[in-house]
Amino acid sequence: MIRNAQFVVSNTDPKKCPKPDRAEIAFIGRSNVGKSSLINMLTGVKELAKTSQKPGKTQLINHFMIDDRWYLVDLPGYGFAKVSKDTKDKWEKMISSYLTGRDNLCGVFVLIDSRLEPQKIDLEFLNWCGEEGVPFVVVFTKADKQSKTQTDKNVKAFLNKMEDIFGDIPDYFVTSAEKGSGKDEVLQFVDELISE
Numbered sequence: 001m002i003r004n005a006q007f008v009v010s011n012t013d014p015k016k017c018p019k020p021d022r023a024e025i026a027f028i029g030r031s032n033v034g035k036s037s038l039i040n041m042l043t044g045v046k047e048l049a050k051t052s053q054k055p056g057k058t059q060l061i062n063h064f065m066i067d068d069r070w071y072l073v074d075l076p077g078y079g080f081a082k083v084s085k086d087t088k089d090k091w092e093k094m095i096s097s098y099l100t101g102r103d104n105l106c107g108v109f110v111l112i113d114s115r116l117e118p119q120k121i122d123l124e125f126l127n128w129c130g131e132e133g134v135p136f137v138v139v140f141t142k143a144d145k146q147s148k149t150q151t152d153k154n155v156k157a158f159l160n161k162m163e164d165i166f167g168d169i170p171d172y173f174v175t176s177a178e179k180g181s182g183k184d185e186v187l188q189f190v191d192e193l194i195s196e
């Protein structure tokens with residue numbers, strides 16, 4: 001369980017992130033995937049992560065200090081329908097520099113909307129992580145939005161695609177911020193990652 005979560009700083013420049021003196025876990029996904037809701041569920045702080053950054057708004061790397069022990073990082077989402085090439089380029093540069101250059105990063109939790117069939121943009125991003133050696137975990141969100149059968153079907157389809165790409169299935173979690181499900185499992189895994 002998380003006892004204390006506090007906002008530390010927002011940056012556009014990965015070099016200006018806090019001193020890497022603690023383990024760090026980052027969260028990323030398509031805009032509207034439920035990232036803010038998941039972060040709020042995990043930390044137990046209702047408005048810690050602000051819901052949905054709108055396109056055009058500055059895209060920021062947000063650091064939160066958790067229990068004085070590790071950093072939770074809320075990364076700007078990808079896949080806005082209507083952003084300029086310039087914004088996309090800036091996002092890519094910032095994210096790739098952060099993910100490949102952050103020494104204390106123990107893992108990236110990549111959020112996938114469990115309502116949808118496998119999306120190209122998610123698979124491309126995960127493929128890039130694999131190529132760059134960025135350690136990732138898959139977190140399916142919004143599991144309460146459809147029947148368990150449908151969730152299982154979508155999860156399975158996504159994992160099959162992952163197996164095609166990587167030859168094996170990554171660590172993954174199925175969650176619902178609405179119901180609070182998956183919380184203990186995700187936090188348990190965070191604990192393992194930051195203790196390594």
Ligand code: GDP
Nearest residue numbers: 031032033034035036037051052142176177178
């Ligand atoms: P973000 O843009 O990825 O940060 O997504 P948000 O956390 O703002 O969520 C986008 C929308 O999905 C909001 O309307 C949330 O209320 C909704 N949402 C997020 N997680 C869940 C969930 O687990 N279950 C349900 N039913 N809705 C969710």
